[in-house]
Structures are given as C-alpha cells and as structure tokens.
Amino acid sequence: xxxxxxxxxxxxxxxxxQPSQVIAVEATESTARIADALVHHNGLQGIVxxxxxxxxxxxxxxxxxxxVSEWMGFYxxxxxxxxxxxxxxxxxxKPDGLLLPDSCRLWAAVVSEDGWKKDNVDFYHNxxxxxxxxxxxxxxxxxxANPQVQLLSTEEILSDPALVVGVDIHTVTSEQLNxxxxxxxxxxxxxxxxxxxxxxxxxxxxNTDQPLCTSPFSPPTHWKQTSIFLGCFAPAAAGVQFxxxxxxxxxxxxxxxxxxxxxx
Amino acid sequence: xxxxxxxxxxxxxxxxxQPSQVIAVEATESTARIADALVHHNGLQGIVxxxxxxxxxxxxxxxxxxxVSEWMGFYxxxxxxxxxxxxxxxxxxKPDGLLLPDSCRLWAAVVSEDGWKKDNVDFYHNxxxxxxxxxxxxxxxxxxANPQVQLLSTEEILSDPALVVGVDIHTVTSEQLNxxxxxxxxxxxxxxxxxxxxxxxxxxxxNTDQPLCTSPFSPPTHWKQTSIFLGCFAPAAAGVQFxxxxxxxxxxxxxxxxxxxxxx
Numbered sequence: 001x002x003x004x005x006x007x008x009x010x011x012x013x014x015x016x017x018q019p020s021q022v023i024a025v026e027a028t029e030s031t032a033r034i035a036d037a038l039v040h041h042n043g044l045q046g047i048v049x050x051x052x053x054x055x056x057x058x059x060x061x062x063x064x065x066x067x068v069s070e071w072m073g074f075y076x077x078x079x080x081x082x083x084x085x086x087x088x089x090x091x092x093x094k095p096d097g098l099l100l101p102d103s104c105r106l107w108a109a110v111v112s113e114d115g116w117k118k119d120n121v122d123f124y125h126n127x128x129x130x131x132x133x134x135x136x137x138x139x140x141x142x143x144x145a146n147p148q149v150q151l152l153s154t155e156e157i158l159s160d161p162a163l164v165v166g167v168d169i170h171t172v173t174s175e176q177l178n179x180x181x182x183x184x185x186x187x188x189x190x191x192x193x194x195x196x197x198x199x200x201x202x203x204x205x206x207n208t209d210q211p212l213c214t215s216p217f218s219p220p221t222h223w224k225q226t227s228i229f230l231g232c233f234a235p236a237a238a239g240v241q242f243x244x245x246x247x248x249x250x251x252x253x254x255x256x257x258x259x260x261x262x263x264x
Numbered sequence: 265x266x267x268x269x270x271x272x273x274x275x276x277x278x279x280x281x282q283p284s285q286v287i288a289v290e291a292t293e294s295t296a297r298i299a300d301a302l303v304h305h306n307g308l309q310g311i312v313x314x315x316x317x318x319x320x321x322x323x324x325x326x327x328x329x330x331x332v333s334e335w336m337g338f339y340x341x342x343x344x345x346x347x348x349x350x351x352x353x354x355x356x357x358k359p360d361g362l363l364l365p366d367s368c369r370l371w372a373a374v375v376s377e378d379g380w381k382k383d384n385v386d387f388y389h390n391x392x393x394x395x396x397x398x399x400x401x402x403x404x405x406x407x408x409a410n411p412q413v414q415l416l417s418t419e420e421i422l423s424d425p426a427l428v429v430g431v432d433i434h435t436v437t438s439e440q441l442n443x444x445x446x447x448x449x450x451x452x453x454x455x456x457x458x459x460x461x462x463x464x465x466x467x468x469x470x471n472t473d474q475p476l477c478t479s480p481f482s483p484p485t486h487w488k489q490t491s492i493f494l495g496c497f498a499p500a501a502a503g504v505q506f507x508x509x510x511x512x513x514x515x516x517x518x519x520x521x522x523x524x525x526x527x528x
Contacts, residue, residue, distance in 0.1 A: 008391070011394050037398050038394070038398060041398050127272070128272065128276060130275050130276070130302070134298075135270055
C-alpha cells in the first residue's frame, strides 16, 4: 500500500483478500503512527505491517504480488502520488503482479457553470436592493483565474465527455506524465452559456469493469470536478463544435503540481 | 459607519433614512476603494463619502447624529471592532446621538452536541467495517480543545439560555470589556448528554424591539453559535442544576482576541 495514510486500504485488503502479508508504507511519521495504532486496534497486526519510510527507502526480502494505492489528486494528476506508485511498480512488483488501480482516464466536457454564475455573479446584481455588480465581477474574475474544484450539476454539461488521456499504470513512465496534451473537438448537445471546460477522472481495476468514477454523472466524491474557466459566459447553440487545446504540465520536473491550460 | 467594508450599511442608510450625509470610514485601502466604487455605481456619491482612514485618524468639522457599525465577531466580542465604535462614540457622537446597534447581550446554554458527536466521534466506530475509534477520538479531542463555531440544532439545547453579560453601547468602556465574568446556574430542561456550553448574542437597536439575534432558535447567520466543550459527553437528567463559571478575557490589553473558559 503506497502512501497508506491511516491504513484503511491495507486493512480492507487484509480483511477481504486474506493475503499472508500487507506492507503499508507511509512516509509521514505521525500518520504512520496512527496507521500502526489502528492496525493493532483492529487486530490485524499479524497481517498488516506499517513501514514509516518513503517508498524509495523501502527494503523488502522479495517482490510483492500486488500494489494498492489511493494516489489520485484533483483531476487525477494534481498533487498526486502516482510517481511513487510507478517507482514501487518498477522496483518491487512481480512481473505478473497486480496494480490496483491499473488504469486511469482523464475526461473533459464543455460546461455552462450556471450554478457558479448564480452564486458568484448574478447574486451581486441585487444585493439588498443595491447593485454590487462591480464587487461581484471583481471576485468572479479573481476566482475564474484559478481552477475551481466544485460539484457540477449534470444540467450544466453541454457536450459529451471527451477523453484527454488514458493511462495504463502497468506501462506509463513518470516522464510521460511531465506534459499531457490533447486537441479536443466537442459538439454541444444543447443550448447554453459556454463558461468552462471541466475535468474529471476514473480509475479502473483488474478483473472488474467497475471503475471508480468521479464524473458529475456518478455519486459525488471529495475529488468533485475541476473547471477551467474561459473568461466569459458565451451563449452557444446545440450542434456548435467546441474546439480546444488542453495542456497539463508539471510546474517543474518531479513537481507534483500541474498547471492546466485550455486554449480555444 | 465605523469599518464600513464594502459600504453596504452606509448605502442602505443613505437610501432608507435619507440623511444629508453618510461618512463611511474604512481603514483598509483596497476595501475602501471597493466601497467608493460601489457608492458611485449606485449613484450615492452625493450622500455617502468613503474615508480611507483608521477611525482614530478621522477629522470631522462637526459631530454626527448617529453611528452605525457592524462590529460584531464570533460570540459578539471575539475579533470584534467594538473598541473602534466606542472611540467614535466618545469623540464624534452628539450627546443625544443614535447608536446602531445600541445594546448587546451575550447568552449561554448547556448543549448536548449530539450532531457534532455523530459526525466526529461515532462516525469512526464503524468505518467501512473497521473500527477507527482511536483516530476519531484523537481528532475529536484536538477539536474539542478549541471553541467550535457551528450551527446547533434546537434539540441539542438542554437548558434555557442564561445571560452572560448585557452591554449598553451608550455607556460601556473599553476597559470594562477586558474581562467579562459570570457565574451561571442553569437547570436542565430535559435529559441529554451534557457536552458543551454554547454562546450566542443579540444586538438591539433604538426605537424597535426587534433585535438581530444569532440564537439557534433564530434563522442562521454567519456568526452561527460558539461551543466550548467540557471534554466529555456526560448523561444528565432533566432538573439537574448545571453550574459554571464563564470567563472571557482579552489575550492582551487592546487585543481583539478573547480567550473563553468555562469552569464547572
């Protein structure tokens, strides 16, 4: 378990999959201590071993059958631990070993952001009978300059989702993740104010076709969706082809932070 | 208007009370600039004058008829601007001038915190079929060491509200606010787990008996209520007399931060 946190996945693996051993690796000392306490509290110390160490410092007597990790950040890649999983894969996974998850897909769609606009722009036009539009506009423009992590309503989705990138965790390299680019062409399915391109992801698991999906069409998760605003709320009609260039790029090599740009 | 922020109260005064002049005083330059823009945007520049200055640096040609201020912080006094209002009152208010608000009352009641306990303690006892109680307890104890600003459900109120202090804004001095003490004796109205003493306030206005009230029995406000936890969830029966000593004390003289203690 790469970056085990409180050890919840390690313990669930221990209980459900009945392996002979689970190694729960956590770099942060205070977190590893909590994980260890919880493993004992749940009587799983015979199976789960918490190791307080960066994955790069791990020493094992033999390779492992499976790697599990909840490595995903916002829009999957931002502040994520995927690099650590890839390190663990290359160093410690048996050639035919399992990765959980073993795939990741990043999706994009054109969205209207009607809910956001109502709360952040329209609200200020009649503020206790005063017109606070200049204030609301300044706040809105400031917020729109940054990715907004928020739950979209499905009514706000104006296009079908388009695949930005599909990642096979078995084969992808850290270098391939330095820059992710896609040219997207998305026909609008209905009329609406084009405001943003929103991103979400799903991750797949071996031997099941049930991904963990963070789409606005799936039950909400803490990852929500991430919207990149285009700077205006432009009315557009069903059938219009929305074209854009999407770029995800690490702030610097090895950085876990990405900058994300959408060019129309 | 002492600490006018965006100038909303100044503009409402200008529109509703039709005075010859409103002076909107705001110490923070960027905020004063916003207030000034909004005053112009709403066509009120003939009545409302924004002055970017600490109230202590204000210079007027004549005293004012009324002082309005939204000075209240959490449990009224924490991080509040009341001292600035008192300064303005002593220096610039006519002898028979109006203060809005002109009174403030701080209330306390014994509460069960069932909602908080459910989310912060009970939740961890069955966490995806694992027992995360040690983790939940550590988080809960850490949170309980600090005042919790939260909306109470009226079912969680175990006693009638007791008055901690009533302040007449016409006469109170800054020195009197350095330390506020009260010995409270509150009979429990019903059975419940005694968990905290919760605080809220109301402020009154001249010529009306309609206070602005932040009680859990009133519509919610951003002030919510502030609970001081007692460290346990102790079952108690209706009729039991709950006694405590409440102390609000400034972190240092002139500080706008208070520490609040409840001794049982």
